[in-house]
Amino acid sequence: MSARRLSVVVTRRLPETVETRMKELFDVTLRDDDTPMTADALAEAMANADVLVPTITDQIDAALLGRAGDTLKLIANFGSGIDNIDVGAARERSIHVTNTPGVVTEDTADMVMALILGVTRRLAEGLRLAQSRDWTGWSPTAMLGGRIKGRRLGILGMGRIGQAVARRAAAFGMQVHYHNRKRLRPEIEDDLDATYWESLDQMVARVDVLSINCPHTPSTFHLMNARRLKLMKPEAVIVNASRGEVIDENALTRMLRSGEIAGAGLDVFERGHQINPRLQSLPNAILLPHMGSATLEGRIEMGEKVIVNIKTFADGHRPPDLVVPSML
Known part of the structure; x- marks a missing residue:
């Protein structure tokens, strides 16, 4: 998959350094405003992208995954938790899921x-x-x-x-x-x-x-x-x-x-x-308003893990933070 730049859709605003690096590596679609995407907007992104980068505010359930296109092969979650994603339904559609463990x-x-x-x-x-x-x-x-x-x-x-x-x-x-x-x-x-x-x-x-x-x-x-x-x-x-x-x-x-x-x-x-x-x-x-992991250093490290997971996948290798059934 390294012959072309992957099409990547990011669902929320990320630290500027992370977004800049993504633009250098991928054909990335970023958000102008920092609000959760609607279900229809998520479905549209999943219908056309190779990679989706969601966050905990995006509920990727079986119904939404059913609207994904054949090109979607990786969901690179920006966060260590994966309870916002139906990993089993993703696997049934041969869509890999990664997360960012250990950072927070x-x-x-x-x-x-x-x-x-x-x-x-x-x-x-x-x-x-x-x-x-x-x-x-x-x-x-x-x-x-x-x-x-x-x-x-x-x-x-x-x-x-x-x-x-x-x-x-x-x-x-x-x-x-x-x-x-x-x-x-x-x-x-x-x-x-x-x-x-x-x-x-x-x-x-x-x-x-x-x-x-x-x-x-x-x-x-x-x-x-x-x-x-x-x-x-x-x-x-x-x-x-x-x-x-x-x-x-x-x-x-x-x-x-x-x-x-x-x-x-x-x-x-x-x-x-x-x-x-x-x-x-x-x-x-x-x-408190869910501030536990809210440090600039942590958010940048999470973004770097997302990039490594996408880049490794694009190079045809197993992403380092691939979610496997034994983790669920």
Whole structure:
């Protein structure tokens, strides 16, 4: 396929350096505005392009893939997650799917620690007070938060990001506990000084901070449901910079309102950008607009991975970040 420049369609605006490099290598169609493409626009792109570069905001389901043209042979996702793409349906049409794993690990782990500190030290409440006209000055009993040194951190999902969070938490003096689909190898567990819990219920009931770091799959949908949330200590907090669907957001909102959970720091939500208004009104919840991986360095690295995947495919080789069935 290297005899001609591949036709590549990019669905969202990317960093300028990434777009410039794509224009040098491919016959690329870029977006002028940074808004999600409609389903019809995606279908038109897939009907004519060799390669589609979508993001998490593009839902590439079986019906949309059914409208793809014979020329479409690669979907090079700009992002590590692939739950926005029906990979099975793509494979049935001999369309390869790639992603950008590993790039967001450090940035997301930084954000998890920011949320842990933000919730336990009540940073959002303090910011609002300082920016209002209601602050009358320092008081020994005002805005009391909690010390994180010595607290138990429970990590749900001990992949790359979970392990990066564990290392940061240890530096802050937190005790690291985790639940994972598979237990870590002993040498990794020892290096992280992490305690494994086979029972998620038992871990949730004993930790002071719970960090969600697992992907969204059918088995993790509402993994933190109302029953499991009620196992948490009333003074515990929960943070999520992974996937919003893992938490039953309505149940969490009710428990935050009633004081059954002390606080929450959320960078992702069950219904994307449509956040529950009752959740938005809570003083003990820090809500961020999906900023976990939002660093310039990270976005450029993601773009570079996309380019490498496309270029390798164009040269007739297996892309380094090809998504295979064992990953699903």
